Amino acid sequence: MSAESDHIVRFIGVQKSFDGETLVVKDLNLDIAHGEFLTMLGPSGSGKTTCLLMLAGFEAITHGDVLLAGQSLKNVPPYKRDIGMVFQNYALFPHMTVAENLAFPLESRKLPKDEIAQKVARALDMVQLSAFGRRRPGQLSGGQQQRVAVARALVHEPKLVLMDEPLGALDKQLREQMQFELKHIHDSIGVTIVYVTHDQSEALTMSDRIAVFNEGVIQQLASPSDLYERPENAFVAQFIGENNRLMGKIVETNGANCKVEIDGGGLVEALAVNIGGVGSRTTLSLRPESVTINPRQGTCPDRFEARVEELIYLGDHTRLRVNVCQHDDFIIKVPRTSDAPKLEVGQTWAIGWNASDCRALDATD
Numbered sequence: 001m002s003a004e005s006d007h008i009v010r011f012i013g014v015q016k017s018f019d020g021e022t023l024v025v026k027d028l029n030l031d032i033a034h035g036e037f038l039t040m041l042g043p044s045g046s047g048k049t050t051c052l053l054m055l056a057g058f059e060a061i062t063h064g065d066v067l068l069a070g071q072s073l074k075n076v077p078p079y080k081r082d083i084g085m086v087f088q089n090y091a092l093f094p095h096m097t098v099a100e101n102l103a104f105p106l107e108s109r110k111l112p113k114d115e116i117a118q119k120v121a122r123a124l125d126m127v128q129l130s131a132f133g134r135r136r137p138g139q140l141s142g143g144q145q146q147r148v149a150v151a152r153a154l155v156h157e158p159k160l161v162l163m164d165e166p167l168g169a170l171d172k173q174l175r176e177q178m179q180f181e182l183k184h185i186h187d188s189i190g191v192t193i194v195y196v197t198h199d200q201s202e203a204l205t206m207s208d209r210i211a212v213f214n215e216g217v218i219q220q221l222a223s224p225s226d227l228y229e230r231p232e233n234a235f236v237a238q239f240i241g242e243n244n245r246l247m248g249k250i251v252e253t254n255g256a257n258c259k260v261e262i263d264g265g266g267l268v269e270a271l272a273v274n275i276g277g278v279g280s281r282t283t284l285s286l287r288p289e290s291v292t293i294n295p296r297q298g299t300c301p302d303r304f305e306a307r308v309e310e311l312i313y314l315g316d317h318t319r320l321r322v323n324v325c326q327h328d329d330f331i332i333k334v335p336r337t338s339d340a341p342k343l344e345v346g347q348t349w350a351i352g353w354n355a356s357d358c359r360a361l362d363a364t365d
Contacts, residue, residue, distance in 0.1 A: 007031045007067075008160060008192050009055065014064035016050050016216075024050050026216040028064070032194060037186050039195045039203040042213030043239070051213075052162050052196050057081055069159055084153030084161040088168045091149065092137040098124070098148050099133035102155045109156060123151040126185060143174045150182065154191065163195045167202065179205045200240050204228065212236050228287075233274055234364040237285035244291075244330050246284040247363070250275060258360050260284060264326030269301045270358040281363035288319075288331040290357035293341055293349050300352025306330065308347045318343060324351065 009032035016025040025047040032038050040048035053059040055066055057078035066073045073081060092101050099120050106116045124130045127147040137145050146166060153161050163182075167175045183206045186193055197203055203210045204224040212219045212227065212235075220227060220236045231237035238245060248262035258272040260282055268284060275282050292300060306322035320332040320343065332351065334340055341349070 006033055008034045008036075008069055009194070010067040011051070011055075012065045012067065014051070014054065014066060015062045016047070016054060016059065017062045023062075024216050025054075028216075028218065030211060030218065030221070032192065035190045035192055037183070037193045037195065037206060037208045039197060039207040039210045040213060041197060041200060041203040041210050041239075043198055046213035047216040048196050048198075048211075048213045049164060052164055052194060055160075055194065056083055056085060056162055082156075082158050082160070084156070084158040086146075086149050086153045086161065086163040086166045088165045092145060092152070094137055097134050097136055098129065098140070101137070101148060102152050105152065105156050119155050119157075123155040126154065126189070127151045127181075141174075142170050143178060146170065146178060147181070150185065154185075154189070158191070160192045160194065163193060165197055166195075168197075168199075175202070176205075182206060204240070212239060214239075230273075231285060231359065231361070234283040234285065234361045237283075237359065237361060238364075242288050242331060244284075244286040244288060246286070246325075246327065248282060248284060250278050250280050250282055250360070253278060257355055258282075260360060262325055266304060266325040268358060269355040270360040271356055273359045274361045276363075282360045283362065283364050285359045285361055286353060286357060288333040289317075289335075291332045291351055291353050293320075293332065293334055293343075293351055295350065295352040301355050302358060303350060303352040306332075306349055306351045308343060308345050308349065311343055311345060322349075322351070 011028045011030040014025060014028040015023050017023050028051065040051060042048045050059060054061050057073065057076065061074065068081060102120045102123055103116050106119055124133055127150055129144060129147055132140065132144065137148065167178050170178060179202055195206065207224055209221060209223055210227055211221045214235050220232045227236060227240050231240060237243050246262045248260040250258050251261050252259040253272060256272060257269055258275060260268045260270055262268055270284055295303065304324050306324040308320055308322055309328055310321040312319045316336050318334045320334060322330050322332060324330045
């Protein structure tokens, strides 16, 4: 991925300001590989959609440059960028049939009629809507309309497809179904997709890599598993998945590990990932599924007493909220197994975890 030819998109020192003073995107450098599914993930106002709009040509770049297939896009209008787009609101023409909606971008490119018919048929087949070509969008379900929107973005075989919160209007079950369908389409045709969402589970499901944005800066760029299991800072740890956050002070460092005196009392051994020296503040990040109830003696260096405050049965696991070291919002996920302990509110249990699962990160009080 280091060679120029391996990248279809390059953001080079890109900045964006709407008022000439505040930067909503700050010195963005990002390479996107051919055939990659890259998601820009972050909260509202983090700069992710602005980056997508600059790539599409709907927003001007304040500083820096964006390259598509090695060519600068600075003076290229949106309609000449050979980019497909899918929006949350589908943007289908209601007076046209599904087939006519798909034919429209091909007709505007002056393709022959027989070639248009072939490409429309192939695109409908790709999204499993071959029998729906004569229907109008209003006669389709929300999921079917979104598949038509995806087919229209792909029908002219663009270099790149941009998707801006495309599943946001769908209900939970349909949204999850569409996530797998989009991933399947991507895997089968190999088109490059840049996807924007604020939904971290959606990003984890579909992406090859995820760029986590906050305040106009990429906080971490990595695979879904790396982001979840190895967050590099407290923002990423808190934003990606469920996370227990404990604040404290570093009292000792020892190679790859450190010891932290947590607020509320207690000494925790943790993996020193992104910390200052002894005496500095740190945020400990620990996933709920990494905590063990009633661990065998000697198996966990970090071991505490926890009082069960709330429990919720969720089928494959039980979600516990416990009070540990004066923190009453500590979450544990207990898998449903034959030897799982019988849990009740008010009980006190020993809990523990491995130091390698507890990451000491930058302090964010």
